[in-house]
Amino acid sequence: MPDGREVDQAALLDVAKDEDRARSLLRALRTLGTGPDPKLREMARGVLRGDLTAEQAFTDPEYTAALFSGADKVRRAGERRSDAEAREAREAGERFGEWQQARRTEEEREDQGTAQPDTAPGTDPGQQPAGPWRHSGPGGVGGPGALGGPRPAGPFGHR
Known part of the structure; x- marks a missing residue:
């Protein structure tokens, strides 16, 4: 004001x-x-x-x-959205819900002191986990500063 x-x-x-x-x-x-x-x-x-x-x-x-x-x-x-746009929005919402649930589970494990790494077997432990909006297919976008891409560590490290 x-x-x-x-x-x-x-x-x-x-x-x-x-x-x-x-x-x-x-x-x-x-x-x-x-x-x-x-x-x-x-x-x-x-x-x-x-x-x-x-x-x-x-x-x-x-x-x-x-x-x-x-x-x-x-x-x-x-x-006015097309069926394809509506389907993409629904799928993004579902991915977001799955991501939120995974984060909650991870935070609960951290609170209990039994945190497990975010990486699946056979993946690079230095790679950041994908967020719910990241497009991981061929030609996908991502990278520092991109929506869903890895973020630089803040003053308290990676979240």
Whole structure:
């Protein structure tokens, strides 16, 4: 915000009901506050400044109409997807779910002190495991900085 004031996520708990949703709502408001729709920018900036409560914003007819208009655009774009695009999105979602489960299992093992290496037998232990979005087929993309590619180690080593 121009003057630097911004509400914290605790101010959003009346609408969000829990900390995770409040954090998500705060991120969404920040995104809307810089987005292309002037009505949604006005609403988001008002809530972020504290000039407007989230409840007031979400029950105001003008702001509600702007929110639903944006949601309708997203719905229509989804309907225009080809069958191949829809299948790719479903498969990516499935891979992501499998990856999340593998990470949870790995973290549970680490918490119990029985961590096993991420590599399968016969693979290079120096190679990073593929993430859920990495395309590993011929001509696939990846590499440092690429989506799903290996990341350089941070100050605390590889995760």
